[in-house]
Amino acid sequence: MRRSVDFRIRNELSEIGIVRDALDALGRELGIPMKALSQLQVALDEVVSNVVKYSWDDGNKHEFLVRITVQPTRVDLEIFDDGREYDPRTAPSPGPATPGQRPRPGGLGIHMIRKLVDTFAYERIDGRNHTTLSKECSVGSAVQGSDK
């Protein structure tokens, strides 16, 4: 079993709802364990919102590709965009959070991605950014909602 779905979305935050709902539907249909699915949703939101916010600064509309691939032992989330060259893994980690001293929010999303997925890869190919997040999980073995 290997299912791969492509989505072309615009560089607007509201468009993230499209891939969020698609990942949900795939998770339900193919049996991605609930916890892994939640973690993948967070990672997807972090990486896609990063592209929407930072890949282009010309104020114009752009489209980019989000690919979700589900296999029996892993889920891959890939983003292909033709924005400026940027390796998201280079974002600084936020400092420790303490009361009265709020953490720097900048690198929080990237920090979350690192914690949530098993592979966080980036390459620049043919003038495009290609970011890949992979999470290992047992797909299809869990009935949705039964594993808390």
Next chain:
Amino acid sequence: MSNAALNIGQVRAGSVCIVTLAGRIDSTNANDVMAELTRLIGSGEKSILVDLGAVLYLTSAAFRALLVATDEAERQAARFALCNIAGHVRELFEMGGLLDAFAVHGSREEALKQFG
């Protein structure tokens, strides 16, 4: 679409305004959360409790919204706390190193006792 993903409710317990968030808080709707919380603080509420018990997950955009509300509450001398952070959601707070950044209570009842 983004509106269906998150419901923002409100109930009152004495002088405390309890905001209940249900669903997903992500980059498509975190601004709605921030707007509602800063509106409540701006309207003069002095005790705000956010109940996260029905949240499925939240992303860094949501954390930013809650941090902004925390700062705003501090500026307005209002009390601002979170409660019912459990399971996956608690793990996300831990991953972000954010449990210490907020006033966090176990249940709504414990929180209300603290608010006095």
